Amino acid sequence: MNSLTSADRIKTSFTLRGVEFKNRVFVASGTFGYGDEVRDLVDVTRLGGIITKSLSWKPRAGNPPPRIVETASGMLNSIGLANIGVHAFIKDKLPYLRTLDVCVVVNIAASSLEEFCDVLGLLEEQEGITGYEINVSCPNVREGGMSFGTDCTMMSEITSKLRKLTEKPLIIKLTPNVTHISEFARAAELAGADAISVINTLVGMAVDIKKRKPKLSTVTGGLSGPAIKPVALAKVYEVAKSVSIPVFGIGGIASVEDAVEFFLVGAAAVQIGTLNFVDPSISVKIADGLEQYARENKISDIGTLVGALDADVTFSVLQSWL
Amino acid sequence: MNSLTSADRIKTSFTLRGVEFKNRVFVASGTFGYGDEVRDLVDVTRLGGIITKSLSWKPRAGNPPPRIVETASGMLNSIGLANIGVHAFIKDKLPYLRTLDVCVVVNIAASSLEEFCDVLGLLEEQEGITGYEINVSCPNVREGGMSFGTDCTMMSEITSKLRKLTEKPLIIKLTPNVTHISEFARAAELAGADAISVINTLVGMAVDIKKRKPKLSTVTGGLSGPAIKPVALAKVYEVAKSVSIPVFGIGGIASVEDAVEFFLVGAAAVQIGTLNFVDPSISVKIADGLEQYARENKISDIGTLVGALDADVTFSVLQSWL
């Protein structure tokens, strides 16, 4: 490998379905609003892209408070996909986002197949959207509230329906709360997804022992943050081995080193979630820090880290003997 | 509720299949050896019971090092069920355990249905064993290494076979790495289990970015400790709602308050795992602390805490809208 000086340019960009993203660091859905709330604190144009809060057809007020609990190295949330709805997004947020030199991936959540199609269909008519991330961790009201994300058939159906509606990058975001996440990843790939995002939050719970009540109004919620990083790495590793499309690695990323761990296990890009709340500029710091890391380690393209783990997989049987 | 003075006795005991356990605090399998290693530091007779390291028919040397990684508020292990084997246990450990006034639950792990039966069968012939906990988070070598614990049919079959072999308490310990843990719990109940232990470790991973290698020799390992407590509480809650047999709550318990959280969501008893490594006497401290807690809160029987959560379950649909 050739030695790099501080003047040499590191290749940070990567391409998905013909779209070039500046770099491999994104902000995760629901943890950065619609990209405009903290414009005074963070220069989002230095990111690979912004992933919006999940949007549904109509605005959603969200769940009753309390919606947030801190746990050991993590947090639980039950925001309830509170969002302004796709129409307000188009009217109030998109015009500003269009003025920025940054990729905007719109995350969509819906309670029926039709709603998914309607939201994406409407967004297709707009300028300034780079691609879509589909949040399947939401209940299908038609099927008695069963989550789309834990039913492989439903998830495939959404993917192929949406695939027909767009030529833009289509990313399926999977829930980790299943036995074999790679089955879902393979099905999504087969149904036409361009990439897989892994992971959404783990189902978790916390109890106020004084009140003898759950600390979240919704009893259970989604666990995120550094606590889940080991689980996320294992899921990304499993998914990356089983599909040939790129994987977005998500879960507890708090530093350049964490991001490198995700690249090595096979993530083509990473998304920063909970840590945005702790430090709104963390994603930009990680994007910058990765260039620095590449320079120090004489890596000319961050992409060479992707899947570069030296792992002996013959231990697959032993491994279950935990 | 009548007011308790410090002289009043709190009822701490509970009964499982006719066996009375002194209290509701146990040490979890694999985190307290065979109960004799730390006899100088801990008075195990003050516990509800000891759960032994998982025993197999033959001794197992375990996985190559490194076997341990610390993570944010947790740890990964890939010990590989290193154990001395059931014969050495009977010869070298059981005689000492019999001299103690403490319940001994033997945890069994095996790589075939026959091995499960052989180990339990041999133990049935011994004196001094209170009951069995069955670790189904191990690979079935006959089925290409597929874990017993993620296949409901195999798990049921083990349970009913073992049920025929013993009249002692039979506890099935479930893995959390499945989509619907309550299906497994119900199947185990149906197959004759007396109790369910929830949870074993979550599959996780960590990477040494300098060496570009997994930090564990087995690539992935089991995540435990305070980081997983929210997940464990959600799983215990799910299981306790779906079966009518008692549930042992396990996962990241580090304090009296943590134990109370588990009782409230439905655990009839708790097991302390990882925290034994941090403080070998933590389980005794929690057992003692629970009595103190009961006294302060005018609770005459710890059992009244079990399932006493005041939760509005109408949020089951909203809940998935994380």
Add this chain to the structure above:
Amino acid sequence: MSTRVQQLCSVRSCQEVAENTFLLRFISQEIASSAEPGQFVNILASGNGAGVLLRRPFSISRVEKDILEILFHAIGPGTKLLSRKLPGNRIDVIGPLGQSFHGNAEFDTAFIVAGGIGVAPFPFLTDELLKRGKRIETFVGYRTAGQAFTSNLQHLHLATDDGSGGFHGTVIQLLESSFVQDHSGKIKIFGCGPTVMLKALGEFARRKQVCCELSLEGQMACGFGICQGCAVERADDDGQYALVCKDGPVFQSTEVNL
């Protein structure tokens, strides 16, 4: 909106000023110059994220030149870490955040009503109101007298739950007993404290038909409007929520359902 910044700020001092109550002073030219009474700062208690993950919000208790004060109870891991800060230590602060009290409106007398550590924002508000020539009556309730820290407050009326100081009872009872009806047209109430107290105070203000602003708390993950964690139900708009960190923490008592 005042310009919020994220800064590493140098701690000037940190002292226990009453039972388990700490006054921490730190330096920030930027935050000090734009902060208004009722706004808050969001502080990372542990530099490296070890121990506590999320920031902790605190009302700005007072501003003197480039020094900001916060007043807090050490109740959990975050506040305990903060209580151990030494002069010269650096803390990561975002602020000023949220909406301030409205001290400008049509009233002559401000009734400040605080429960416990809810007294925190009022030294700052008092400075501001005095500048504007308002009369101030301050009602403060504590569980016990040892917790009282009331410096820079005006015309103090003290209540304690256990009767160890001042009026024996809640601060709302004290307020009821000392409230002179005919002032009401020109009075405005400013309240901060536990939710039960604020609920009672809002109810009191409604009864007396006095304008009342409340500073609320809420479970916050971010503190700057992106996580949607700190929701509080709006009174007007059924099933809609306001954000404590962005739309608050100061609300008209009639705006929200507590």
Add this chain to the structure above:
Amino acid sequence: MSTRVQQLCSVRSCQEVAENTFLLRFISQEIASSAEPGQFVNILASGNGAGVLLRRPFSISRVEKDILEILFHAIGPGTKLLSRKLPGNRIDVIGPLGQSFHGNAEFDTAFIVAGGIGVAPFPFLTDELLKRGKRIETFVGYRTAGQAFTSNLQHLHLATDDGSGGFHGTVIQLLESSFVQDHSGKIKIFGCGPTVMLKALGEFARRKQVCCELSLEGQMACGFGICQGCAVERADDDGQYALVCKDGPVFQSTEVNL
């Protein structure tokens, strides 16, 4: 086996004695009275488990009356927390743990060989060997001279990787060059340091047919024999493992595969 205890011990002092190298002294009558050279203590760096979960193992570096010393590099969260301890702070310690060096056996001269912070157990061993009237030659290698902390060592031979002090090269190269063959019958080597160095040292001892004891490290969860985390492969017994915390940390170089 010496009697291990779990205790809250009072810190006597904690000082940076060389580049990023700290000497922490704490009081424990019980541990001090039963500890032997080569044994270790397992310390909870953060009282409330916040920040680091597991204990951190450290060789006992020296014992003076009821005071124990540990010498460590501040490399991660645990050691950084420890490096900030102040006199009077209390730390939760379990010890003494593990097997000690065997200073009693048939030899006249001890060759102590340490790499970096691997020097930690040797002041204690030196005291012991001197009591037994042994001759000692001490070989210590550092990356750079600023890291050297060699108090209470005998007949010091220094090596640095960068040549900034003593011999320019590794401590094993230094040992090779100064080893006098005809001593060999009465020599015993005691080694501690990075695994690569210990591997080379074991190999050296085998070639020279000198008895050699190595103090190993290992990833520990418990430190007292229950987690099975700290496995090291036994040389004799194919596929079997010894536990560093219980069977070690001191092993005959021929006993284990590094």
